Amino acid sequence: MMGLPLVLLAVVAGADGDVTLKVVSTPAGAQVSVDGSTVGKTPFTGKVEPGEHSVELTLDGYERTGKTASCVAQRDCLVSLALKEAPITVSLSSTPIGATATVDGKPVGLTPVDVDLSPGKHALSLALQGHQGVQTTLTVSRKGKRDFNFPLSAPRFQLAVQSSPPGAQLRLDGEAVGVTPWSGRTASGPHTLELSLVGFATATQDVTVLPRPLPTRAAVKLTPVPTALALSVEPKDARVLLDGKGVVANGGALPVKPGAHALEVELAGYEVQKLKVDVPKGETVSRAVTLTPLKVELVIHVTPADAEVRLDGAVVVVTVPLQVVPGTHQVEARRQGYTTVQHAVEVKPGTRGELAL
Structure with a gap:
């Protein structure tokens, strides 16, 4: 812990009636003014006439300090002064603005607000109606950060989401939050739920979270979707075999079982195309096949x-x-x-x- 800087003023009588003035300080290097005139930096030694003299010290980062010294001829005069660190201006802001700011237990105003603080650690609290408060410690230094902004989040309330069947991936306002059944906290007001599960259509549902101790509940029933293969072939009169059976392409999606399927497309004068198509459960897979003419x-x-x-x-x-x-x-x-x-x-x-x- 830094103690109060000390200035030592010594006055020693000279042989010719003048007095030798000595000024020292902690920390050293302060600019010395005697009777309004700058004479040097501490530690300083100089001549003055007997009598009262105004001694003033200035140093960057410290408050201006002064004292009147009574210098008596033929006597030593020793005076000490203390340099006190100057406060640092810190800017406090919040999002949204208008929060009550308290530093070290004392209200300092509504954000945004500038506060003069001494170097070191300070307890800060911000309070705004309808939002969660902030309590933190500010570390203030001359070379450190001086602008502080604090986001104030709205209060959060319980939301519980269930789906039928369970196990759906859940997005809350576009952000993935987990798998149903799910429970968590969020801001009150309207929100959008999005649930997805293999084999079922993605479901979207709006929900309004109420500001109350009990959770807001939402139940979503998912709709099964068929597993299908959508084919388009060129030329359109090509013969299409799916797992060895002839099918009609270019006519919409064909219901199929989940898994791998053998597809063969042929037409006189063209190269035969054979390929395997994997169709996941609950998805419609599209395939386009263009036959290459034989030379x-x-x-x-x-x-x-x-x-x-x-x-x-x-x-x-x-x-x-x-x-x-x-x-x-x-x-x-x-x-x-x-x-x-x-x-x-x-x-x-x-x-x-x-x-x-």
Whole structure:
């Protein structure tokens, strides 16, 4: 614990009638003023005339301290002064504002409020009607934090939530809080419950928590949802087999048992697609399947035979049938001395295309 700083004033008579003035302080380094004139820092030694002199000390972080010294010729004069630490201004605020602030048992005003405090620890309490109070200890220092804000939460009351069936994941106002049956405390007023359970539709329900000792109760009945597989295939006339049985795709969700299922999609002129689909209980899983056309032959006859032929921009050899994907292709034939010929040819899946140029 820091004691009160001490200033020692010594006056010693000089041979010529002046008096030697000595000033010391704890802590040292204080600026010394004698009769309004700055003369140095403690520890200080100087000459003054006999009589009364006003001695004043200043030091950052300490209150200005002064004393009148009576200096008598031919006598030592020793005077001590104390430097007291200056208070630190601390800003106290709360959310919401308007709370009554009490420091060390004394009311200091309504937040936000500035308070001058000595360095060290101070007991702070904040009180606001309709909110939970705050009681804490402030540590005040010159190099430490000086702005303090305290959120004041509203009182919390009991809420109990049950579901049928139990075991649902519960969200309160969008925040996950646990599994039903659940009980906890929250602010009074309207709230939103959201319950989710595998195999059941997510349920949302509003509840108003009452400010009373007894808990507010909410019961939610969950609705089962089917386990289903929604299929879309392209081309739409493809044949679809689900677990070896033909089904109609592109017509909505198909009820299935939970677990893995074998899916096969086929159509003449296209590669067969086989895949496994896992459908969790109570969920509808969507799958889209697009078949890849098988390559077909395209035969190009060109005259003269040594003309350069390009298929979709690439030079090709047309002495043998070309393997192409079904669809429309651009064919170009050119030879020096002849007019360049361009032609579009459409090749359908499962067919053989021919073009003469």
